[in-house]
Amino acid sequence: VTPTPEVARSRSRRRCVCAEASLVAIGLLTLVAGGVASAIEYEWDLPRGFPPPRVPEDNPMTIEKIVLGRLLFYDTRLSGNQTQACASCHRQEQAFTDGLDRAVGSTGEVHPRSSMTLTNVAYGPTLAWANPLLRDLETQALVPMFGEEPVELGLAGREGELLDRLAAHRRYQRLFVEAFPQDADPFTIANIVRAIGSFVRTLISGNTSYDRFVFGTGTLSSSAINGGRLFFSERLECFHCHGGFNFTGSIVFEGQRFDEILFENTGLYNLDGAGAYPIPNRGLFEITRKPEDMGRFKPPTLRNIELTAPYMHDGSIATLEDVLDHYAAGGRTIHQDPFAGVGSENPYKSIFVVGFRLSEQERADVIDFLKSLTDLEFVSNPAFSDPFEPVTCPGDCDDSGSVTVEELVRGIQMALGGSPLALCLSFDPNADGEVDVVELVGGVRAALDGCA
Numbered sequence: 001v002t003p004t005p006e007v008a009r010s011r012s013r014r015r016c017v018c019a020e021a022s023l024v025a026i027g028l029l030t031l032v033a034g035g036v037a038s039a040i041e042y043e044w045d046l047p048r049g050f051p052p053p054r055v056p057e058d059n060p061m062t063i064e065k066i067v068l069g070r071l072l073f074y075d076t077r078l079s080g081n082q083t084q085a086c087a088s089c090h091r092q093e094q095a096f097t098d099g100l101d102r103a104v105g106s107t108g109e110v111h112p113r114s115s116m117t118l119t120n121v122a123y124g125p126t127l128a129w130a131n132p133l134l135r136d137l138e139t140q141a142l143v144p145m146f147g148e149e150p151v152e153l154g155l156a157g158r159e160g161e162l163l164d165r166l167a168a169h170r171r172y173q174r175l176f177v178e179a180f181p182q183d184a185d186p187f188t189i190a191n192i193v194r195a196i197g198s199f200v201r202t203l204i205s206g207n208t209s210y211d212r213f214v215f216g217t218g219t220l221s222s223s224a225i226n227g228g229r230l231f232f233s234e235r236l237e238c239f240h241c242h243g244g245f246n247f248t249g250s251i252v253f254e255g256q257r258f259d260e261i262l263f264e265n266t267g268l269y270n271l272d273g274a275g276a277y278p279i280p281n282r283g284l285f286e287i288t289r290k291p292e293d294m295g296r297f298k299p300p301t302l303r304n305i306e307l308t309a310p311y312m313h314d315g316s317i318a319t320l321e322d323v324l325d326h327y328a329a330g331g332r333t334i335h336q337d338p339f340a341g342v343g344s345e346n347p348y349k350s351i352f353v354v355g356f357r358l359s360e361q362e363r364a365d366v367i368d369f370l371k372s373l374t375d376l377e378f379v380s381n382p383a384f385s386d387p388f389e390p391v392t393c394p395g396d397c398d399d400s401g402s403v404t405v406e407e408l409v410r411g412i413q414m415a416l417g418g419s420p421l422a423l424c425l426s427f428d429p430n431a432d433g434e435v436d437v438v439e440l441v442g443g444v445r446a447a448l449d450g451c452a
């Protein structure tokens, strides 16, 4: 006999109460056994062929810092006028770029350059398009926060205000203490950038059809295979600057002997016939003032390149086809002022940008190859997504779409202060830094009835 709806409901209600009671008991037992955990070391889950990234000694990777960093990365409290976050210019669905030719800051100021992908930026020996002095992600984060030329997040002179704003928030009160348990006052700028740097370092991407093909677990179209052959050929020369597991010759990792630092001039401009690039985008020259550094930029990774248009340091090339034409011509020719000039005759151009001819089919092949470097898992990975989105499945700590008993136990431990909140923000949908009974019951419901 099928039970009437009333009976079914009261049964499941009874089941709920029992489940809650026993879970609370399990939680209490584990709490007595466990005690408060200190910072939990992060274990890299690297794609095949990827070496471990180099991590600064004074900022080891912990789960608590990464979770805090993810919140800060997406939090508009991190701009002077609270309109912008890192994520405004680095959007996950666009492989952490913004789709603009040049980025626009929180006050509307236009950045001279295009926002860069954060794909595998943990492996960058230098950061930004052409800054040999910017060597780690912690220092880099200070640039958008406090930089004034141009203004990005607009926090210069507002350090105290920023710290007060974050410290006023209850969830941050708990998460900063968890991330920096040794500090009497964890609310410091140094800790903010430590957390953000830790999160950004986890943005690793290596699950593409190209990778699956290379490791024998997937196929590629014959067009993409042929495009790869061309890419790695002495005819096109792409691999000299975009080689290696991250498709860039600018690379650092743990255990590497020498950082491979690379800046190259690809002949995009030649304003005066003597090689000039437009101010203030003269590349490495802006910093070193050495003539031979004119127009030299870091070769970006080509992973996820399909998602990061427009291209080049100033977003001046709209499509991948146009990028290929630029290289085929051995440099770009611009006919109209103010940037008129024959880039292929730029005296500082790399010897590897010589030009080549491609048939229509070959051109399509190279594009297909570049598109095989797209990692769809990366751009939809919940661990990298906006943590301010409403919680759809309370207690689903690992975003698996369901809540397990282990997750419920964790929720109870968090409620009792015996486990870091950082392990499961989804048990705190109201973001007050506490897991209360209502939130626990929400988790139990999701465990029993499934996620909505």
Ligand code: HEC
Pocket: 073, 084, 085, 086, 087, 088, 089, 090, 103, 104, 105, 106, 111, 113, 114, 115, 116, 117, 118, 121, 124, 126, 127, 128, 129, 130, 137, 140, 141, 144, 145, 152, 153, 196, 200
């Ligand atoms: C206004 C848009 C904007 C905001 C906001 C912004 N960025 Fe960027 N980001 C850029 C631009 C533009 C560049 C290239 C800068 C350059 O070359 O001068 C960049 C470069 C970077 C790089 C270097 C990437 C590489 O491959 O070298 C990292 C890392 C980065 N941003 C992280 C962040 C973080 C973390 C935040 C928040 C604290 C942030 N960005 C906020 C626009 C932005």
Ligand code: HEC
Pocket: 231, 236, 237, 238, 239, 240, 241, 242, 263, 264, 265, 266, 268, 296, 297, 298, 299, 300, 302, 305, 308, 310, 311, 312, 313, 314, 320, 323, 324, 327, 350, 351, 352, 353
């Ligand atoms: C001499 C080194 C060098 C060679 C050879 C080279 N590149 Fe590049 N590549 C660069 C540099 C440097 C940049 C950035 C240039 C700039 O912004 O001014 C770049 C930019 C790009 C971009 C745009 C990246 C972005 O995020 O905006 C693409 C796509 C690209 N290259 C593809 C190729 C392909 C395909 C080939 C072979 C046909 C090739 N490159 C050959 C150094 C090189």
